[in-house]
Amino acid sequence: MHEQSATGPHHTTTTERGSFALARCTCGWTGPARRSRDRARADADAHLTTADTAETRASQP
Numbered sequence: 001m002h003e004q005s006a007t008g009p010h011h012t013t014t015t016e017r018g019s020f021a022l023a024r025c026t027c028g029w030t031g032p033a034r035r036s037r038d039r040a041r042a043d044a045d046a047h048l049t050t051a052d053t054a055e056t057r058a059s060q061p
C-alpha cells in the first residue's frame, strides 16, 4: 500500500469487531463502533478532514 505516505501522520484503517466496524487512526484516534464498514470509513474520512483542519489551524498564529 503506497497510500500511507500521502496521508501524513494520520493513517486510518477500519477494524471489524464482531458485527461492528470501527475506524482507527495511527494518531490514536478511534471512531465509534458502526454497523457497517461504510459508516466506519465515513468516520475515518471525517477524522482526516477535521484533524487536517485542526493541524492547519494550530500551525497558524
Ligand SMILES: [Zn+2]
Residues within 6 Å of the ligand: 009, 010, 011, 025, 026, 027, 028, 029, 047, 051
Ligand atoms: Zn488521526
